[in-house]
Amino acid sequence: QSVLAYKRPIKSSKPCKRLVLYYHDILFNGTNTGNATSARAANATKLGDFTFGMLVVFDDPMTKDHHLLSPPVARAQGFYFYDMKSTYNAWFAYTLIFNSTKHKGTLNIMGADMMMEETRDLSVVGGTGDFFMARGIATFRTDTFQGADYFRLQMDIKLYECY
Amino acid sequence: QSVLAYKRPIKSSKPCKRLVLYYHDILFNGTNTGNATSARAANATKLGDFTFGMLVVFDDPMTKDHHLLSPPVARAQGFYFYDMKSTYNAWFAYTLIFNSTKHKGTLNIMGADMMMEETRDLSVVGGTGDFFMARGIATFRTDTFQGADYFRLQMDIKLYECY
Amino acid sequence: QSVLAYKRPIKSSKPCKRLVLYYHDILFNGTNTGNATSARAANATKLGDFTFGMLVVFDDPMTKDHHLLSPPVARAQGFYFYDMKSTYNAWFAYTLIFNSTKHKGTLNIMGADMMMEETRDLSVVGGTGDFFMARGIATFRTDTFQGADYFRLQMDIKLYECY
Numbered sequence: 001q002s003v004l005a006y007k008r009p010i011k012s013s014k015p016c017k018r019l020v021l022y023y024h025d026i027l028f029n030g031t032n033t034g035n036a037t038s039a040r041a042a043n044a045t046k047l048g049d050f051t052f053g054m055l056v057v058f059d060d061p062m063t064k065d066h067h068l069l070s071p072p073v074a075r076a077q078g079f080y081f082y083d084m085k086s087t088y089n090a091w092f093a094y095t096l097i098f099n100s101t102k103h104k105g106t107l108n109i110m111g112a113d114m115m116m117e118e119t120r121d122l123s124v125v126g127g128t129g130d131f132f133m134a135r136g137i138a139t140f141r142t143d144t145f146q147g148a149d150y151f152r153l154q155m156d157i158k159l160y161e162c163y
Numbered sequence: 164q165s166v167l168a169y170k171r172p173i174k175s176s177k178p179c180k181r182l183v184l185y186y187h188d189i190l191f192n193g194t195n196t197g198n199a200t201s202a203r204a205a206n207a208t209k210l211g212d213f214t215f216g217m218l219v220v221f222d223d224p225m226t227k228d229h230h231l232l233s234p235p236v237a238r239a240q241g242f243y244f245y246d247m248k249s250t251y252n253a254w255f256a257y258t259l260i261f262n263s264t265k266h267k268g269t270l271n272i273m274g275a276d277m278m279m280e281e282t283r284d285l286s287v288v289g290g291t292g293d294f295f296m297a298r299g300i301a302t303f304r305t306d307t308f309q310g311a312d313y314f315r316l317q318m319d320i321k322l323y324e325c326y
Numbered sequence: 327q328s329v330l331a332y333k334r335p336i337k338s339s340k341p342c343k344r345l346v347l348y349y350h351d352i353l354f355n356g357t358n359t360g361n362a363t364s365a366r367a368a369n370a371t372k373l374g375d376f377t378f379g380m381l382v383v384f385d386d387p388m389t390k391d392h393h394l395l396s397p398p399v400a401r402a403q404g405f406y407f408y409d410m411k412s413t414y415n416a417w418f419a420y421t422l423i424f425n426s427t428k429h430k431g432t433l434n435i436m437g438a439d440m441m442m443e444e445t446r447d448l449s450v451v452g453g454t455g456d457f458f459m460a461r462g463i464a465t466f467r468t469d470t471f472q473g474a475d476y477f478r479l480q481m482d483i484k485l486y487e488c489y
Contacts (some may be wrong), residue, residue, distance in 0.1 A: 033372075033373060041379035047202040054204070058409065077415070077438050093436065110271050112241075114260070248362075252385070
């Protein structure tokens, strides 16, 4: 952790740090062990037609552009589940793990992913390493949603509390 | 997000914002699709007699008084699970979603719900929109607990960091 | 909650409060109801060989030294799950509950537990009672890992925001 840990006050809505990354999720279907990055830990319930209650654990690559095969700059490890009976809607909690020459550390994020909205904001609730004690907002935008098999989110991460 | 994002220092234990809301949870029993607001994503384990490990995903209405049929002022989306072998005791993580003329935005909350205590405090760990970067305490009080089928909690949400 | 709620600024990387505690987890195997402190809410998936997706709910004792039978000074209630297909790796969210003459209150913690690292940092994202509105870092170190049956973690909890 930094020895320079003075907290910079928030003077405006300008982030003290911003990262735009792409999240790629390939669900395990029983045979794609090589490619899959996530798997159902709990199956959908029968409440409605939108996989209410299906809970997915993931270890997903994060890239700087929207190509799945670009070199990952971070991993996203955590889970999401679907939670509406009338439409697809999800809830996420996860950690972004950076381990490169550019960034070492983690960001912890949680919040609702209202998939029907063009953008939706989740909370960055903490950070470690280079992101020691950070807080901010992660804005999700669906980049592609190919059913349950593959989807891609743009995550626009804006930190407003940096140390 | 607000362009006036100066952080107000905490000068006392007086909240900068307070909301008292009621949370209504109706568990899916296989046939009540119309009324149900939550469903078991994972069944109880056999550790003890208090549904240890049962995990419930919810999309629950939040009302200003304790009537289930009052107009919701927010939704609570997230999950809880039971986690004691000797009594009913739960753990929550969820998002309050406001989308009205009065409030637009979310609050993210997590913590232990020690059901045997008259009141218990959870953490408001972040917020978005009108609640940009908020932090605080959510105090739970059980208003009614009709077994697993229906329960109602009063949530007294006190924000101590506002922007 | 404290009536003296002035927030102390972070002047350096010195924590305003530090607690070193040991976490003991004994997984329920179907017969050890008396000793078990946790149970599988979701079984492992077939993605890889490292119990990817296995989700465990726990109510674990926290002690000041590494003896399982020392008097607990807190409880840890929450969950973890395994989330890598190539090695053991976990993700935690939980509450430390203190209810003694020394401390009354809770700390809420979440983050990645990269088990292959000697130490790893999670975020303390909030607190209540004596730990009103606290934030900080919880550093995990594996003290012993006897397969899934019993493991023990040292948790070095450093608070950098105290009130």
